[in-house]
Amino acid sequence: MVKRILSIAFCVLVLLFIYSPILLLVVYSFTDSTVIGQWKGFSFSLYADLFKSAEIMGILFNTIWLALAAATLSTILGTAGAIGIFYSRKRISAPIKAASQIPIINAEIVTAIALALLFSMTALYRTYFSLIIGHMVLCTPFVVLSVMPKLKQMDPNVYEAALDLGATPSKALFKVVIPQIFSGIMAGFMLSITLSLDDYIITAFTKPKTFDTISTYVYNAVKNGTNSSTPALRALSALIFVVMIAAVLIINLRAKKTKEDRK
């Protein structure tokens, strides 16, 4: 009994640690005060400021399109890569797999400056091209890792059967292989979105000078000491926290439920 109470108390304590900063921001997003800790009555004015701020809305839009573009390209490249690696001989697949591990093991700052060194030698330094390539370097290896186990689980005879029944290799690929590994592809896509939205360091070293994502904008706001002068950012954070927590809970709990229903 004592053990049980201690266990619950410990869990609650850690949850408090995780959620108190988030809760603080959400609560103080509903008051029109420049500093946290000073409650000036309930108000939606920060949210009104947020949606009126063309600058912040533009940054939010930038962050989202960048994540979608990088995740889509990474998913295509990574899925093709995983299929290719899976069917190649070890002599070819082993070095590709090893190179694919580099961005995963590497410190992000090293990946970032390595890309900066490369692009600084070309006219593409600090363009949308270098930015998207940077995010693809971050995401694609994880797509490969998500797709690979699904390929291993697949029955190899099904593809052969499709060929025997007259399908061309590319038709068999799209009609037979892709549907069977689709859950892995989707997992890779979602993970890529998460990684891209979360990124600061690679973005900072590859982005065009005037382009900002939420991460770079907020970091620079703290750096320049303008954090408190833009309370609308508090509303943005609060909104992102609530939306993400709800989305993650709904998606995961539904996925879990369908899995259990199938059992």
Added chain:
Amino acid sequence: MTAFRFSRKQLCIPYALFLILFVVIPMLLILFYAFTGEGANGNLTFTFGNFINFFTSTAKLSTLLMSFTIAIISTALCLVIAYPLAYILARSHWKKKYVLLMLFIMPMWINFVLRITALRELLDLVGLLGKENYLNTIIGMVYDFLPFMILPLYTTLEKIDNSYLEAASDLGGNKLTVFTKVTFPLSMPGVISGITMVFMPSMTNYVVSDTLSNFNITILGKLIDEYFTTFNNWNMGSMISIILLVIIFVTMLLTGGFKDNKNEARGANLW
């Protein structure tokens, strides 16, 4: 000559080219920059100067040591908090324990800059900001990386077959012996992958240290950033990167982290 025929193997060509161009070549460039510098006549020359400079500079060495200490303390704290938590969750018989797990690893999905800024506000409110820079940085690292320690620990602890534990206690082991001789050794893969997931980012993620120390603490990742953006000395920045890579390599070798548990922890279970 045979006509071009589509084969599944060819699908790895674009990815292979991508990796060569944007992963392998950039890493070779770092190596090149690290061991070159401007010679007396202004030409590019091969040199060990950057290497010697790093290990003879007290400022750089103390940054390395301090960064290492912060990372070790942060990793240890993460382990001390995450292990009992993962143990409680994994061993509980509650049917909906995955909901609880979700709540603990939720931060993985939320932008870390926003979370760290929120933590900054809290530290400001309790009066720690601007006073306890080291403490704040360590709190920040633990706050940011705790989920990456919880998840691999939970995954390995959950997989442990209960019959091993029953067998151990049937054979006369008390609770402590069962834990130290059976449960803990079986959970080692999770411990190792958790450590590799937390240690390296704690040495390099300077957004956390900058935000929570008001830009007063320079960790190794920040030092690399400064040599690139502030001092404009790319050769030294590259050399520090190489040193960092050697540290990563050695820690992974020591902990056996190359057996890629890390991939499973970050990739497979997240969505």
